[in-house]
Amino acid sequence: MARRNWTREETILAMDLYTRIPFSQIGKNNQEIIQLSHIINRTPDALALKMANLAHYDPELQERKVSGMSHTSKLDRIIYDEYSNNIEELSFTAQSILADMQHTSVDILLSELQLYDIPAGVDKDYQAKIRIGQYFFRMSVLMSYGNACCVTGLRNKELLVASHIKPWRVSDEKTERTNPSNGLCLNAMHDKAFDRGLITIDKDFHIINSRYLEEAVMDENTRQWFDYYNGKEIVLPDKFLPGKEFIEYHNDVIFQGA
Numbered sequence: 422m423a424r425r426n427w428t429r430e431e432t433i434l435a436m437d438l439y440t441r442i443p444f445s446q447i448g449k450n451n452q453e454i455i456q457l458s459h460i461i462n463r464t465p466d467a468l469a470l471k472m473a474n475l476a477h478y479d480p481e482l483q484e485r486k487v488s489g490m491s492h493t494s495k496l497d498r499i500i501y502d503e504y505s506n507n508i509e510e511l512s513f514t515a516q517s518i519l520a521d522m523q524h525t526s527v528d529i530l531l532s533e534l535q536l537y538d539i540p541a542g543v544d545k546d547y548q549a550k551i552r553i554g555q556y557f558f559r560m561s562v563l564m565s566y567g568n569a570c571c572v573t574g575l576r577n578k579e580l581l582v583a584s585h586i587k588p589w590r591v592s593d594e595k596t597e598r599t600n601p602s603n604g605l606c607l608n609a610m611h612d613k614a615f616d617r618g619l620i621t622i623d624k625d626f627h628i629i630n631s632r633y634l635e636e637a638v639m640d641e642n643t644r645q646w647f648d649y650y651n652g653k654e655i656v657l658p659d660k661f662l663p664g665k666e667f668i669e670y671h672n673d674v675i676f677q678g679a
Contacts, residue, residue, distance in 0.1 A: 432475075583605075602661045618676045627653065
């Protein structure tokens with residue numbers, strides 16, 4: 422059988438899945454890889470290898486001396502460079518490709534997002550892209566932290582938040598808003614404290630409590646709970662390490678002071 426070259430659409434789908442699977446779990450037995458391989462008519466082994474090719478360009482993995490596969494194609498580099506900092510566009514494009522391949526619509530494919538409820542008179546594609554981007558931002562961030570709070574280790578998804586380090590409202594919509602490196606997986610309490618600048622993390626990923634948190638009225642058990650984590654290093658993610666530029670923004674603009 423003649424070897425079939427990877428298309429741009431297939432490579433985009435591989436890149437999209439790469440953002441949602443820990444590097445250590447990329448393999449032919451992964452169920453998400455198996456499912457996508459059936460859709461694109463590739464073997465799970467071939468799809469896993471393509472994702473490892475894309476990992477070759479991941480600067481975080483390079484820094485950790487994990488280089489992925491070295492036999493990459495020009496298209497791999499093009500797709501990685503085009504979408505690595507724009508998860509919103511990647512997710513929207515990938516879901517559109519998947520819908521076409523399966524002869525359905527994105528509305529049906531992602532029915533839980535209720536895209537059909539977008540009001541008339543607005544740019545539906547733009548609003549759909551935002552919802553899809555936020556949805557997959559959460560998936561990517563939680564995946565990176567093993568579906569556990571990076572402060573406490575809490576693993577109940579209903580109590581976890583994909584918290585922006587640099588707030589969504591002031592982030593660049595192409596390179597920052599849905600960039601998983603601009604996210605932390607936090608429990609709901611620490612998420613709210615982080616969002617309000619009552620805690621932050623420093624460049625070495627240690628938690629710092631604000632003096633305003635120290636002065637807040639609370640029962641002794643809650644105070645001890647916050648104090649216990651003050652100064653401790655967060656649990657670092659499998660990929661998408663918190664970006665230093667995002668941390669600096671939170672330290673300088675959001676944090677209310679030590």
